[in-house]
Amino acid sequence: MKVELLLAGGGHVARRFIVLLEECRDALAAAGVEPVIVGVTTRRHGSIFDKAGLDAVRIARGLAKGDNIGPASSPSTLDCIAQLRSQDVETRVLIETTTLDIRSGEPSTSHVRAAIDAGAHVITANKGPVAFAYDDLAAAAAARGVRFLFEGAVMDGIPIFNLVRESMPLATIAGFRGVVNSTTNVLLSAIEGDEPYAAALARMQAAGVAEADPSLDVDGWDAAAKTAALANVWLGARTSPHKIARDAVTPAIADRARAARRGGRRLKLVARAARTGERVEAAVELQELAADDPLAILDGQANALEIDTWPLGRVVITQRDGGLEKTAYALLTDLMTVARS
Amino acid sequence: MKVELLLAGGGHVARRFIVLLEECRDALAAAGVEPVIVGVTTRRHGSIFDKAGLDAVRIARGLAKGDNIGPASSPSTLDCIAQLRSQDVETRVLIETTTLDIRSGEPSTSHVRAAIDAGAHVITANKGPVAFAYDDLAAAAAARGVRFLFEGAVMDGIPIFNLVRESMPLATIAGFRGVVNSTTNVLLSAIEGDEPYAAALARMQAAGVAEADPSLDVDGWDAAAKTAALANVWLGARTSPHKIARDAVTPAIADRARAARRGGRRLKLVARAARTGERVEAAVELQELAADDPLAILDGQANALEIDTWPLGRVVITQRDGGLEKTAYALLTDLMTVARS
Numbered sequence: 231m232k233v234e235l236l237l238a239g240g241g242h243v244a245r246r247f248i249v250l251l252e253e254c255r256d257a258l259a260a261a262g263v264e265p266v267i268v269g270v271t272t273r274r275h276g277s278i279f280d281k282a283g284l285d286a287v288r289i290a291r292g293l294a295k296g297d298n299i300g301p302a303s304s305p306s307t308l309d310c311i312a313q314l315r316s317q318d319v320e321t322r323v324l325i326e327t328t329t330l331d332i333r334s335g336e337p338s339t340s341h342v343r344a345a346i347d348a349g350a351h352v353i354t355a356n357k358g359p360v361a362f363a364y365d366d367l368a369a370a371a372a373a374r375g376v377r378f379l380f381e382g383a384v385m386d387g388i389p390i391f392n393l394v395r396e397s398m399p400l401a402t403i404a405g406f407r408g409v410v411n412s413t414t415n416v417l418l419s420a421i422e423g424d425e426p427y428a429a430a431l432a433r434m435q436a437a438g439v440a441e442a443d444p445s446l447d448v449d450g451w452d453a454a455a456k457t458a459a460l461a462n463v464w465l466g467a468r469t470s471p472h473k474i475a476r477d478a479v480t481p482a483i484a485d486r487a488r489a490a491r492r493g494g495r496r497l498k499l500v501a502r503a504a505r506t507g508e509r510v511e512a513a514v515e516l517q518e519l520a521a522d523d524p525l526a527i528l529d530g531q532a533n534a535l536e537i538d539t540w541p542l543g544r545v546v547i548t549q550r551d552g553g554l555e556k557t558a559y560a561l562l563t564d565l566m567t568v569a570r571s
Numbered sequence: 572m573k574v575e576l577l578l579a580g581g582g583h584v585a586r587r588f589i590v591l592l593e594e595c596r597d598a599l600a601a602a603g604v605e606p607v608i609v610g611v612t613t614r615r616h617g618s619i620f621d622k623a624g625l626d627a628v629r630i631a632r633g634l635a636k637g638d639n640i641g642p643a644s645s646p647s648t649l650d651c652i653a654q655l656r657s658q659d660v661e662t663r664v665l666i667e668t669t670t671l672d673i674r675s676g677e678p679s680t681s682h683v684r685a686a687i688d689a690g691a692h693v694i695t696a697n698k699g700p701v702a703f704a705y706d707d708l709a710a711a712a713a714a715r716g717v718r719f720l721f722e723g724a725v726m727d728g729i730p731i732f733n734l735v736r737e738s739m740p741l742a743t744i745a746g747f748r749g750v751v752n753s754t755t756n757v758l759l760s761a762i763e764g765d766e767p768y769a770a771a772l773a774r775m776q777a778a779g780v781a782e783a784d785p786s787l788d789v790d791g792w793d794a795a796a797k798t799a800a801l802a803n804v805w806l807g808a809r810t811s812p813h814k815i816a817r818d819a820v821t822p823a824i825a826d827r828a829r830a831a832r833r834g835g836r837r838l839k840l841v842a843r844a845a846r847t848g849e850r851v852e853a854a855v856e857l858q859e860l861a862a863d864d865p866l867a868i869l870d871g872q873a874n875a876l877e878i879d880t881w882p883l884g885r886v887v888i889t890q891r892d893g894g895l896e897k898t899a900y901a902l903l904t905d906l907m908t909v910a911r912s
Contacts, residue, residue: 527863
């Protein structure tokens with residue numbers, strides 16, 4: 231089955247996805263999937279669209295070097311999505327990995343909506359659409375007969391949405407709690423160990439782990455967006471990142487983190503939500519956890535999510551080795567889901 | 572879709588499964604699945620088979636009280652499987668939960684083979700078939716066009732096989748390590764805390780956690796069978812429980828467990844296997860783990876498995892709340908897989 235892909239966003243995740251598709255070409259072919267990348271759009275390096283298919287690996291290499299791949303901002307992502315509509319191929323997919331404006335959930339939410347309207351499946355690693363507009367987009371996708379998938383939005387490549395959707399049929403979820411933001415977790419470990427806060431943050435920005443605007447991480451916005459995404463999908467919360475109370479990980483909490491550690495406990499930024507009757511309560515908050523809590527043992531870029539389920543009780547899934555290249559795998563997982571459906 | 576079920580084994584897991592099917596009848600119907608239990612066979616309480624369908628909840632209640640459900644040992648499980656063959660319903664399933672003879676992998680392996688030969692799908696919570704004969708049975712099932720599923724064989728209801736098969740497409744597994752036997756884990760926690768070994772074991776036998784023959788747990792047989800099952804399915808090991816070296820959890824290791832704890836570490840019975848080239852090395856062994864190891868923090872009936880994957884690195888799945896009723900859910904998960912395929 232030929233699957234036409236339009237990539238909105240040409241950053242690390244998109245480029246790794248292009249290479250991963252190439253690495254897995256034989257395995258995909260064995261599964262009957264023949265991906266063809268027909269467009270790549272970027273914010274700063276131009277865009278390109280060709281129904282005949284692109285040499286995407288060459289494009290990815292160019293983008294990695296900072297090359298422009300086409301004339302500035304033309305065609306636009308929405309133009310390209312409109313061209314997808316006119317295709318005669320049955321399976322068309324938007325791969326959405328643009329940079330999120332956390333205040334608005336854009337431009338990804340508009341891209342997703344336009345693609346669904348155009349009859350294309352949507353796969354996104356972006357938290358925005360699912361954190362800001364899950365119910366609307368899921369309903370639109372169902373009405374249009376396409377999939378709206380977002381495995382990469384939380385916990386990189388760990389297939390948590392997939393696990394619940396495909397492997398826990400008939401199960402229900404009462405709540406969850408997790409450590410889902412790597413930057414704040416690394417910062418908390420650093421200040422416990424007496425590395426200065428500013429030095430630890432600079433180290434992570436240099437390594438590309440922290441967002442360019444550190445407030446997105448340290449003020450809890452990233453964790454709040456992930457909490458909203460999980461609560462919308464699993465708990466029917468109809469919430470958004472702005473409605474989630476957030477604690478910040480700032481130098482002011484260093485004493486508290488060190489005191490917890492001396493007492494055999496650990497201070498962690500916990501993303502949590504739980505349903506009580508019709509009400510869903512969600513927050514991103516600093517908690518002192520016992521040393522043997524599955525969330526307390528996480529260091530560095532490790533993430534974990536504990537899901538409170540019926541009938542399995544508390545199930546924890548832990549990613550010990552995080553990283554953006556794993557997010558590219560989440561896109562591939564979702565592509566296989568589209569191909570199977 | 573009408574699905575005819577024959578239950579081989581009438582113990583706790585089978586009885587809980589019968590009730591779970593009833594509890595989920597509406598949800599199953601919404602998914603297009605109409606299960607009909609046509610037979611229940613037991614070793615000591617007789618057997619019953621009726622193509623018209625049985626009042627299984629009544630049978631489960633009777634078995635829980637120790638009632639006989641039919642004449643002693645007639646019809647036999649193999650007789651009932653043969654009668655499945657003659658059915659005109661398209662989807663027939665053997666649900667296999669008999670008691671395992673760890674030395675032979677029987678009678679479950681023969682039951683599974685007969686059901687596959689009869690054109691029935693097989694769902695088992697039994698470690699035997701997958702630990703002793705995975706390759707043969709998987710090949711036979713593929714040739715006959717039926718499913719051979721065994722989610723309940725390891726980690727109760729946690730869908731680990733399902734996770735890898737359905738939610739991690741194209742991923743490869745290089746190895747795993749885990750705490751997969753609850754009795755030895757409870758024993759290790761007890762002797763660290765100075766509860767006498769014999770008292771802890773007696774407590775767990777009274778609670779129905781430990782096997783009636785404690786050697787199956789404490790000599791590592793249960794963990795070895797699970798290790799063989801995982802290594803066969805994920806690493807193509809073609810091994811069996813007898814080929815896996817086993818450490819035992821006996822009173823003799825109490826000093827070692829306490830010394831580890833005093834040193835800030837924990838002694839755990841670790842089931843592990845890894846592939847190196849064509850060779851798979853597997854063992855069940857006592858290891859002293861750092862306090863922040865995801866396996867070290869497990870107490871009581873908690874289990875966990877760390878899978879070493881490409882491209883996701885180390886992924887840990889932890890069951891914090893174990894129990895036989897969760898194994899019944901694994902059977903339901905597999906039933907949904909059969910229904911979807």
